[in-house]
Amino acid sequence: MSRRAATLTTASVIVLVLAIIGSVMRVPYVALTPGPTSNTLGTNDKGQPLIRIEGRQTYPGGGHLNFTTVTYRGGPSGRIDLLTALRGWLADDTAIVPEETIFPQDETPKQVDEENTRQMENSQQNAEAAALHELGIPISTRVIVEGVQKGRPADGILKPDDEITAVDGAKVTNVAQVTGTMAKHKIGDTVTVTYTRAGKPHTATLKTVATPGGDRAAVGIVIADQYKFPFKIDISVGDIGGPSAGLMFSLAIIDKLTPGPLTQGRFIAGTGTITANGEVGPIGGIQQKMIAARRAGATVFLTPKDNCADAAASRPDGLRLIRADTLHGTLQAINALTSGKGPIPSCTR
Known part of the structure; x- marks a missing residue:
């Protein structure tokens, strides 16, 4: 065998061995x-309206207001192999990130999925509240128990989904009122909590303990505002989690509740978290979401201001970026886009 043939054979064997190792090494x-x-x-x-509104007049729309998602492969229960990671590093539409970015080390995959589901539910609530607030439609709130900390005074007494209606006899309708009353208590004081469960009222007297930081009185519950809307809004997205569709939900709700199509037939996609006050927040995976939007046919992409620099640096051809700071500002930008009148905020590096 010639030296050249031997070298090629050896190299081929080495490549083959490395390929085998790469395909099995997680x-x-x-x-x-x-x-x-x-x-x-x-x-x-399922062929059902993604957003359905009952008990309020709605109007036909048109065009697209698409929310975007990111798909992931890997994780503690099914890690990717080395070759897949290497191919991903070389691909324009793939990001390879450390596992703990998606799966924190102190959480199980099941807990991550549950957290994503909870974030989607909260995102929908915030989106509905922001849309109605923008339209001047009054809403009210109530205080719901989201969790009970094990070993704390409320453990075994209060449960998730209980509604807190009063603290020390004073009616409460939002979290700020509860925390304001609790702030008046010293560690070791007793506090009376009135709550409803399955429509029935209950009262519990609990002795407060120190918060994990040790500086405030607490009873060991996690509470959140839950909005009470004057009509029914149902958002059905299937098995999708996370908070990043909030902005697009709000825009669609407003479109359905107001005459005339908001998009004027344009294909607009976007992303961004939303608060009940209409503030748009940043998200992850902006590059992948822009690619998904452009592949689907979008020509405009609504981008949270804190994602603008990364988005501008990797914007797909044919996709116009509009900066989204608030829900109100985003509505103004879309109206300026469709009418051709007024400034349109854009993303720059």
């Missing part, structure tokens, strides 16, 4: 790729 990374997009003005995978 690495603690996750591959993020563009996920499906869904038109909030359209239907879900």
Whole structure:
């Protein structure tokens, strides 16, 4: 055998061995790729309106207001192999990130999924509240127990989904009122909590203990505001989690509750968390979401201001970026876009 043939044979064997090793060696990374997009003005995978409103007049819309998603491969229960990670690092539409970015070390995959589901539910609530606030439709709130800390005074007494109606006899309708009353107590004081469970009122007297920081009195419950709307808004997105569709939900709700199509037939996609006050927040996976939007046919992408620099640096051809700071400002930008009148905030590096 010639020296050249021997060298080629040896190299081929080495490549083959490395390929075999790479295909079986699991690495603690996750591959993020563009996920499906869904038109909030359209239907879900069951053929039902993605957003359904009952008890209030609605108006037909048109065009697209798509929320975008990111698909991931990997995780503690099914790690990707080294070759997949290497291919991802070389691909324009894939991001390879450390496993703990998606799966914190102190949480199980099940807990991560449950947290994503909770974030989606909260996102929908905030989106509905922000939309109605923007339209001047009054809403009210109530205080719901989200969790009870094990071993604390409320453990075994209060349960998730209980509604807190009064503290020390004073009616409460939001979290700020509860925390304001608790702030008046010293560690070791007793506090009377009135709550409803399955429509029935209950009262519990609890002795306060120190918070984990040791500086405030607490009884060991996690509470949150839950909004009470004057009519029914149902958002059905299937098995999708996380908070990043909030902005697009709010825009679609406003479109359905106001005459005339907001998009004027344009294909607009976007992303961004939303607060009940209409503030738009940043999200992860902006590059993959832009690619998903452009592949679906979007020509405009609504981008949270804190994601603008990264978005501008990797914007797909044919996709115009509009900076989204608030729900109100985003509505103004869309109206300026469709009318051709007024400034349109854009993303820059």
